[in-house]
Amino acid sequence: MRINCMCTANIQPATSQRKLLLSVIREAKGHLDAKELYRRASKRNASISLATVYRNLRFFKEQALIDERHFGHTRSCCYEMKRSEEHYHLVCRDCGHVIEFESPLIHKLVAEIRRKNNFDVTRVELCLEGYCHDCKKEEKPLSKVT
Amino acid sequence: MRINCMCTANIQPATSQRKLLLSVIREAKGHLDAKELYRRASKRNASISLATVYRNLRFFKEQALIDERHFGHTRSCCYEMKRSEEHYHLVCRDCGHVIEFESPLIHKLVAEIRRKNNFDVTRVELCLEGYCHDCKKEEKPLSKVT
């Protein structure tokens, strides 16, 4: 019987690029987009290609190893390792800071939808924009001379 | 005193293109993306340009005349007239049907966030994906021969 290391369990074949990409995503902790993942991976393997990054992001998504998200108005998607606990994000319009949160209200909402609309929810895309603790206290000065 | 018609209240200058675009959006009822808006507007004014569509979508957004949304995994945004009642969307992964819904739970959630995270929410991006009433009952046959 063959024992797979956790790290490569679902990646067949486990190419060096895949292992590299996964470890960059894992180490990032935060949320990176494809370009940033490419930049960081390139530092360790200069020849890796952006297409490989995109292809593997799709592959990891299919394997349910990572989650893909849309933050605010940005055009590109962000990625992070899948976690057992569901969580969602607050994005500050000023400093861009991303805060994670969770709330039982979301489960409630999904249950309500299932019941009222007879709709099977498989994915919740939820992102709140606004001003974080630090940015909101600036009382938005009318004209900010830089 | 000049009385502005509702239709052109916030659009200075009220060019023919702007009036056309707004009326197409208003008549669409549903949700259209820039390309579709362009297609429909072109039928009434063949010379309108796609750049004008995008420029005015941005303008209408700034004037808070329309709302911009992201549905599911589609790459482009959808637009609809701003309404007084907040509402959100369910998108069926199968047939693409968009169902609107509202729930007091969302207000609750925003209030909770404000309190717990000291975060001023200015925008809620919420979209649920899944299978609608009609599509979910198909019990997903294992292999569908077309």
Add this chain to the structure above:
DNA sequence: TTTGGAATGCGAATCAATTGCATGTGCACA
């Protein structure tokens, strides 16, 4: 009616993401 500033149309540019194709490589089986 004139006129200045803003809006438009067009095509080119940009940005994110995908694809085609020739080459390279992990790994199942011998």
Add this chain to the structure above:
DNA sequence: TGTGCACATGCAATTGATTCGCATTCCAAA
């Protein structure tokens, strides 16, 4: 411990959505 081959990769070109530059046109205030 090879060896074949399906699949992964790198590269460059492509697509699709959106934006930009610039010359021209048009609105609206005087």
